[in-house]
Amino acid sequence: MVDNEAVSETVKGPKTGKVDGKEKPMIASEEDFPLPDWVADWAREAPKLVVRAPGPKSKAIIKIDREYVSYAYDRCFTFTFEKASGASVMDADGNVLLDFTSGIGVENAGWTHPRVVKAIQDQAGKLIHSMANDAYFDKEAYFAKLLHEISPGKALKGTFFGNSGGEAVEAAFKLSRYYTKRSEHVAFFGSYHGRVGAGLSLTSKLKLRYSYGPLIPGIVFTPYAYCYRCPFKQTYPECGLWCMDYLEKQVLEMGGPTGPISSIVVEPIQGEGGYVVPPKEFLPGLKRICESQNALLIMDEVQTGFARTGKMFACEHFDVIPDILVMGKALGGGVPLGAIIAKNEIMKKWRPGSHSSTFGGNAITMAAGLAHVQAIVEENLCDRAAKLGNHTTKLLREMMERREIIGDVRGKGLMIGVELVKNQYTKEPHEATTVQGKCWRGGLMTITSGIYGNVFRIAPPLCMSKAQIEKSLEIFEKSLKDEEEFLKIGTSSAPG
Numbered sequence: 001m002v003d004n005e006a007v008s009e010t011v012k013g014p015k016t017g018k019v020d021g022k023e024k025p026m027i028a029s030e031e032d033f034p035l036p037d038w039v040a041d042w043a044r045e046a047p048k049l050v051v052r053a054p055g056p057k058s059k060a061i062i063k064i065d066r067e068y069v070s071y072a073y074d075r076c077f078t079f080t081f082e083k084a085s086g087a088s089v090m091d092a093d094g095n096v097l098l099d100f101t102s103g104i105g106v107e108n109a110g111w112t113h114p115r116v117v118k119a120i121q122d123q124a125g126k127l128i129h130s131m132a133n134d135a136y137f138d139k140e141a142y143f144a145k146l147l148h149e150i151s152p153g154k155a156l157k158g159t160f161f162g163n164s165g166g167e168a169v170e171a172a173f174k175l176s177r178y179y180t181k182r183s184e185h186v187a188f189f190g191s192y193h194g195r196v197g198a199g200l201s202l203t204s205k206l207k208l209r210y211s212y213g214p215l216i217p218g219i220v221f222t223p224y225a226y227c228y229r230c231p232f233k234q235t236y237p238e239c240g241l242w243c244m245d246y247l248e249k250q251v252l253e254m255g256g257p258t259g260p261i262s263s264i265v266v267e268p269i270q271g272e273g274g275y276v277v278p279p280k281e282f283l284p285g286l287k288r289i290c291e292s293q294n295a296l297l298i299m300d301e302v303q304t305g306f307a308r309t310g311k312m313f314a315c316e317h318f319d320v321i322p323d324i325l326v327m328g329k330a331l332g333g334g335v336p337l338g339a340i341i342a343k344n345e346i347m348k349k350w351r352p353g354s355h356s357s358t359f360g361g362n363a364i365t366m367a368a369g370l371a372h373v374q375a376i377v378e379e380n381l382c383d384r385a386a387k388l389g390n391h392t393t394k395l396l397r398e399m400m401e402r403r404e405i406i407g408d409v410r411g412k413g414l415m416i417g418v419e420l421v422k423n424q425y426t427k428e429p430h431e432a433t434t435v436q437g438k439c440w441r442g443g444l445m446t447i448t449s450g451i452y453g454n455v456f457r458i459a460p461p462l463c464m465s466k467a468q469i470e471k472s473l474e475i476f477e478k479s480l481k482d483e484e485e486f487l488k489i490g491t492s493s494a495p496g
């Protein structure tokens, strides 16, 4: 848990903010987890469906989009954003949906949080571009100080700001090579680290790599501790972590890299891979392997960071401090921002000019990101995510008793994966797209992940109320029930 008092006065912001011209408190009561007062009235009525989506306004937008916007985007539903507040989103035709996505782990404090909005507005009137490569800017300095103060064990320092999670991975990769003077790395099956250069090369999914080879050489992939679908067909804890053994004794000693590795790059909980939570020994084991190899442990917390899992960073659940920590998504609260922070002796090795970016440390992103992370700290969202996460996980586990289509429920805080199967015993994956469509039509925005596309990500904004979570789960269960009826499952059981 972050020690709020440890966050110095310099980087603390106001505890109140203006909504509709009135001063409103930012901190909600912890008893029943209501929505914070700043959430707009229309957003409190979610879900509210006024027209079958896509309505006429949405259709008109989609028509132009389909003609002029790149086909590379993989839109999962015909939703057109009009506005968002708290944990609700509205489309162009006035349909209001509850949100289980946080904009893919971005809007942790809540959509259009007034502190973020105000910070952007104030900053935009003064300075937009701050030339971070060549000049100093107050909010960049304050933000880097805050990130040091909330870093695991306060052990990391010297933030480098870029423009996205993928760019932050690139920076970590370069720093690792620069520091170790080595050029080989270990990454994991099921990993996702972005779509550019190093990030794509460290990403395992064939569909995402397809047609882009050759990628950066020197990366070996090894199984993640995905115990529900163990590639070694083992069972935890009896296995004694074969995956760790395999990495140490097979990959690193017999035909993996051509020499000592520079780093192991890992997500503490896999995001795109299916919200996979490794057993408690996995990350400490990786740390030990890195130490034995004089290699660095790079933890990619782009999706898990900033209170999402009930701690500021997910690595804190496992008592492991990485050598380099990668941040993105919620770091900016909605503006494009990524960063790395590292152990000081590592970061200090980078000489001036070793790495740079025109827009990294940009004035607007610094103002917005600083305001968002301040809100996360001061509104105690780690605690809220932990408590609401426990409640949500309990409800989902009860749902799993009723719904055979659910094979597994796992997670930490409000990062919960629900894995769909055709049968709980055979574990044959059931692709989630049709259930996802039913959820959206029922008023719940959801996204999926997983190597088989069968895992729902339950990742609402951390300000979502307990009542809204329960309502969302009702929509979710109804969609699952419909799907079971369609597939005629729910009466099946163990084979034989």
Ligand SMILES: Cc1ncc(COP(=O)(O)O)c(C=O)c1O
Pocket: 164, 165, 166, 167, 169, 192, 193, 194, 195, 199, 267, 271, 272, 300, 301, 302, 303, 328, 329, 338
């Ligand atoms: C763990 C992880 N790393 C890196 C990235 C890439 O971030 P971006 O899309 O901002 O480049 C993502 C994006 O989903 C991610 O989940």
